[in-house]
Amino acid sequence: MKEFTYVIQDPMGIHARPAGQFVKEAGSFADTSVTIGRGGKEVDAKRILGVMSLGVKQGEEVTIKCDGPDEDAAAERLEAFLKENM
Numbered sequence: 261m262k263e264f265t266y267v268i269q270d271p272m273g274i275h276a277r278p279a280g281q282f283v284k285e286a287g288s289f290a291d292t293s294v295t296i297g298r299g300g301k302e303v304d305a306k307r308i309l310g311v312m313s314l315g316v317k318q319g320e321e322v323t324i325k326c327d328g329p330d331e332d333a334a335a336e337r338l339e340a341f342l343k344e345n346m
Contacts, residue, residue, distance in 0.1 A: 261327040262335035266342045273317040278345050283308045285341050292328030294338070305338075 268274060274282070286294040286305040294305040298320060303310030305324065316322055324342075326334040 261325060262331045263323060263325045264335060264339055265321050265323050266339065266346075267321050268316055268318055268342075268346050270346045271318050273320070274311065274314065274322075274346060276312070279311045280308055281345065282338070282341060283311055285338055286334070288337075289326070289328070289330045289334040292326055292330040292334045294334055295325045297323045297325070 270278065282296075283306055295302045296305040296311060296314065297303070298314045298316050301314060302323075302325075303314060305311060314322070322342075324335065324338055326332075326338070328334075
């Protein structure tokens, strides 16, 4: 399992458009489980409602966990996505 944390920089936090793009990126790794969590709550990163339910604001830290055959590639791509978009 690969795990990393990221502090959200976007002034609007994780809002609809980047959340949808993030879910799409996570979903591209079909055989790898991807979760995103904040404050003790963890959800499936491949489900938009789950990601939005976290209510992540600017300055808050999220933890991404990838587990499966493509966990290295998934963690690398999702971390790059977060740095570029959030």
